[in-house]
Amino acid sequence: MSAAILQGVPATTLDTDIWVDVPERQYMRLINFSLSLGATRLRQTVVSLTDGSLVNFCYRLHGTASFRTEYARANVVTWNGMEIRVLPLERIIRCKEAAGRDKGLAMLPLLRDIAASRKRLRIRR
Amino acid sequence: MVRIGEQEFVLRLFTVDAPESDACFPDRIDEQSACFGIMPAESIAAGRKIRSRVVRGLALALPCRLLHSPSVQKKSSRRLARVNALAEKLRFLPHLSEDERVLYAWSLAATPDERWRRHENFLRSHGLFMHSARKRSGLSS
Numbered sequence: 001m002s003a004a005i006l007q008g009v010p011a012t013t014l015d016t017d018i019w020v021d022v023p024e025r026q027y028m029r030l031i032n033f034s035l036s037l038g039a040t041r042l043r044q045t046v047v048s049l050t051d052g053s054l055v056n057f058c059y060r061l062h063g064t065a066s067f068r069t070e071y072a073r074a075n076v077v078t079w080n081g082m083e084i085r086v087l088p089l090e091r092i093i094r095c096k097e098a099a100g101r102d103k104g105l106a107m108l109p110l111l112r113d114i115a116a117s118r119k120r121l122r123i124r125r
Numbered sequence: 126m127v128r129i130g131e132q133e134f135v136l137r138l139f140t141v142d143a144p145e146s147d148a149c150f151p152d153r154i155d156e157q158s159a160c161f162g163i164m165p166a167e168s169i170a171a172g173r174k175i176r177s178r179v180v181r182g183l184a185l186a187l188p189c190r191l192l193h194s195p196s197v198q199k200k201s202s203r204r205l206a207r208v209n210a211l212a213e214k215l216r217f218l219p220h221l222s223e224d225e226r227v228l229y230a231w232s233l234a235a236t237p238d239e240r241w242r243r244h245e246n247f248l249r250s251h252g253l254f255m256h257s258a259r260k261r262s263g264l265s266s
Contacts, residue, residue, distance in 0.1 A: 005244050010232040012244050014259060042256075052255035077237045113218055114229065121214055123233055 001107065003086035006077050008123065009114045011107060015046070015054035019087075021067040024059040063098025064091060077125070089115035146172040181208065181227050207234045 001013035022029060031041050034055070039047040045057045064070050064087070074085035087095070093111050096104035117123070127134045145154050145168065158168045211230035215221060221229065232240060248254040 005240055006237040008233045008235070008240060010228050012247050014248075014253065048256040052257070054256055079237050079241060113221070114233070117215060117218070117229060117233060120217060121211065121233070125236060 001092075004089060004092050004107075004111060004114070006079060006086055007075065007089055007114070008118065009089070009107075009111060011110060015056045017056045017058050019058045019061055019067065019070075021071075022059065027057065027059075030057050061087075061095050063094040063096075089118065145169060146176045177223060180224055181205070181212075204234065 001009070001011055002016040005011060005013065020030060027044055031044075031047065034047040034049075035041065038050040039055075041047050042054070045059075047055050047057075049055060061070075070087060070091065071085060073088070075088050076083050077086050078084075089111055093108060093115060096108060096111070145157060148154065148165075148169065151165075154165045154168050157172075158165045161168070161171075163171070208227065208230045211234055212226045215226045215229055218226070218229075232243075235243070245254060252258050
């Protein structure tokens, strides 16, 4: 949902999912990197950063193409002075539909409304 | 309520907390209509306009310093105009209420940084920003 929030969805989330192009068996690379930044490991893929925010590393996402394909067609958003790539709302919707979790399905009407609004009103940021 | 000597006065802040936007309280509408010298229907119409304005103002969380800072006021006025324009364009989504349209417009008019700050402020306002606080609330393992 973090990507959706950055694209204008008036929602909230308790953690930030970061999709990484790293084999899942190498999860310790990411954990060690996070620990070197002062983070605390909570679970195999979840760390708590020094400011208390949660980061969840994802190795695959439901309903999406390969990392390379999605990376190429991701939206570039300027956030805190950095350019980051986020999944477009349409891909997030597909992802939540495919995952089929209740909390994801509950967000679909909101996501669809904002996706339609951005498209119709030609909002790019 | 204000007491002066033996007398008590009930002050109602019309357009601040008492815009009657429907006919649920006919006596209040009559009271407002008499106060402003207008018809009850006009009073309701005015109440609806005021309600919409208050909702938009609250969505923007207009700060008090607007009264003293022309530059901030100018910037905020531009933002308000943009939000209003977007809210009008969002009428193509007929299922949205007035409040939802303003909320969507506010969110779409913001920059990604502003959207993220708003999200963080929301979590902070509910005491859920820090992991330890979420754990206490049973929202995290």
